[in-house]
Each structure stands twice: as structure tokens, then as C-alpha cells.
Amino acid sequence: MSILSRRQWLQNASGGMGAIALAGILAEQARSEPRDPMAPRPGHFPAKADRVIFLYSTGGVSQVDTFDPKPELTKRHGQTITAMRWLNKPGKFERFLVKSRFAFEKRGKSGIPTSELFPHIGSVIDELCVLNAMVADSDSHDKGTLAAHTGSAQFTRPSVGSWVSYGLGTLNHNLPSFMVLAPKAPYAGAQTWGADFLPGCHQGTHVVPGPDPLPHVRRPASAGPLQKMELGLLARLNQGHQASRAADQALEARIRSFETAFGMQAAAPEAFDLSRESTETLRLYGLEPGTTSGFGWQCLVARRLAERGVRFLELIDVGSSSSENWDSHGNMADHIPLAKKIDQPIAALITDLKRRGMLDSTLVVWTTEFGRTPFNATKDHPGREHHNLVFTSWMAGGGVKAGVTHGKSDELGIFPAEGQVHTHDLHATMLHLLGLDHERLTFRHAGRDYRLTDVAGEVVKPVLG
16 A cells, blocks of 8 residues: 555545645645745834844843842842742752942933943943843743743744744845844854744844855856856746745745845845944944954944844854853853943944934844842852843833833842833834734744744833833
8 A cells, every 4th residue: 555645645534624624724824925925014003113133142141230230239248038949949048148249320311220331331321221120931041042032931933033024024135134143152052043933034144253254145256147047047947846836935935045145145245344334433333444253343234234124133242152151150250351342332333323313213122031149159159140030131222212211120139029021021012113013923833823922921011112
């Protein structure tokens, strides 16, 4: 007896009812996807922002040492408390309160307290909306990183950038709609920018800083016309093959990837050419002429790509080794060089976007996977452990209120006291500012409708401008 294909089996089973159901599903899926899956399309309602620049600091930045000062913690330094939950371990733990070693100052007209770690960001604090009552589902690096990017701490899901690309398409067919500028992947690996079950064309394009950030993209001068003819023939063959397979998303993604790659050969080298920037602009970002790496390079390239229509840009703040991230278990002094690396570039990015008239339409988001404990296992311990029960993130531009703080933690920085914002809420708010309803932006997969915020998430309306 020969082995039947799934389609043959469905045709024969139950009088062909299975095939009818399958045809209906495929037809619905084909109708839901445009012929060009990257075609720009409107959101569910008018948007405040056209694009997102997502700044991600790997390792868990301490909230009580950056944007959430705790005078009571300083006063009670060395005292013991009972921690009911620590590092996902059940039971009670006696811990010693540990004050911050960094001074805070109220900065700007808004008077938002900012740590001495961030003097440059403090100079643009009036552009920020600081979220001091963030919570996340996990205090594990891998799971926390996955949740910060995909909304799921347990399972692989599409990245927020992929959802934005899927929902809105691209503004520039010669560049990917979702690009990731990072020396390497953070915890959880490349799945942080993966498309998972969404069409593959919505996956993030990873750009590694260096002399040749996109190898093999530059178009040979002599190959232009011939290459265009070859790609045209390939496209016609693929499209003819696809005509009988209307819902073959993998093939559609492959066709689109060839088209984007061809366009990138001309567009990408120009976008990454910082020699076109003025000396003053390079200095603003802390760059010397010829620089091809560093977080300043990532921020300036992000501004250039945003200008050229890239819809979602992620800049990952991660070093070449595990000791070069914000996971400061041993000593909070590790935060000093890490903050110095990103402080001036981030302030420059916000300044540059504003003076170019881009900040109002560009949503800038800074976050990390979780915060750090205001206590430790031994008295006067110089480090802090993982803490997902409250931490700090911030947003700027793109339709959010400027110069405000939303939410606050308790007097010791252990739990939210008011204005709690879950990761799902942050994602819902980001989509809302882009004109997307997080409950309506769905994709049918494995028999159910999936969304970035799963079955949760609320738009944080008090931060909307």
C-alpha cells in the first residue's frame, strides 16, 4: 500500500470534508496576506510614531542605581529583611539591604532624578518618560530576554520587531523593515529577532558593527544589468511556481528576500557610510572619523537607517564576553564602564532626532530584561542579584509624554507601589503608538490566533501625549 500525502488523505477522509476545510484555511490565509508581504499598509488607527528604535541593555540594569533613587534604602543600609522570593527559589531568606554607591541629582525642568552614571542622558531627561514600576515574568536571563523581545518567557515566539514589520510593512523596499545592530546576540540568541511562525521576510536582519557590517551586499559595478536580468528571470519562475500555491509563505518570503537583497546592494552601503556626516555630528555621538564600531556607531547608523525608512531598529548593548554586560553580581562598580559606553550615544541619538524633526515620529525605547535586588546575602556586599519584581525602563518621542515619571516602586525598590507596567503592557503601548491594536494584530498558527501580548497587556494610557 502506498503512503498517501496529507492532501490525498484529507481528500479521501470523511467524504472530502478534510480537503474542503483545508482549502478554506489556505484561502483565508492567502487573502489575509498581500501579494507583497512587505507592502506598506495602514494601522488600525492613526499613528503617533512611524518607526521604533529599541535600545536593549543586556544583563539586568539596577533600577536603584540609575533612575529610581531610594533614600530609605540608604538610611537602612545593612539592616536585614526577609525576602519571600529570590531567584525563583521558594521559602524565606534573610537578606541585608544595600544602598546605592552612586549619587542622584534632579535634572532638567522636570526634575527627574538621574544617577551620576548617566550625566549625558540627564541632559535630555526632559524628553524621557521614565517607567519606574516595570515587572517581568522571569529572573532568568534567557527567559527574561526572550520575554522582553517576544512577550513569552517560555516559548519561542515572533520578535516585537517582526510583529511591527508584519503589521505595517516597509517604507523602503531597498532595506529590511527590521534591522538589529549588535556585536553579537544577547541571552536567548538570535531568536530574539526571529520571526518564528510569521513569514520569514519579517525576521530581523542582523548587522555586526565593523569595517564590513553587511558582507557580500555591495554590488559589483559590472554585474548590475546582468544580475538584474537574472533576478528578474528567477522572480518570474518563482511567481509562476507560486501561482498554484497561493498560501506558500516560505516561497513568498524567499522571493521578497531576493528583491530586498538586490535593493540593499545600492542602498545599504550609502546608509552605512558615516563619512557623509559632519565632524560635529560625529563628535556628538563620541565618534572619531573612520569609526566602525561601538554603541555610538550603532546609534548614529540607527538614525541614518530610520531616516531611510527602516521600520524597527534594535540596538543591543552587549559586550564580547559575559563580563561585559549589566549582570553585576560581584560588584556594582561594573555599571560604571557600561554606563559610560551608552550614555553619550543615547543622549546624542535623542538630541539628533529632535533637531532633525524626527523625534515626534520616532519612538525610542530603552529597557533590560529585569532589574537588580536592593539587598544581598551578606552585609556590605558590593554586587546585586537578579530582580524581576520591579525595574526601570523609559520611552521618548513617538507620542509619549516628555519629562514625566510613570509608576513608582516601594520605599526600598523591591515591589511596585503604583503604576505597574508589565512587559505585555509595554509592548501593547509600543504597538498603540504605531497605530496598531495589540488585540487585533494576530496571526493564525497551529489552529489558534496568536498575538505579541498573548492574552494579556493593556495600553499604558497615562503616558500617551
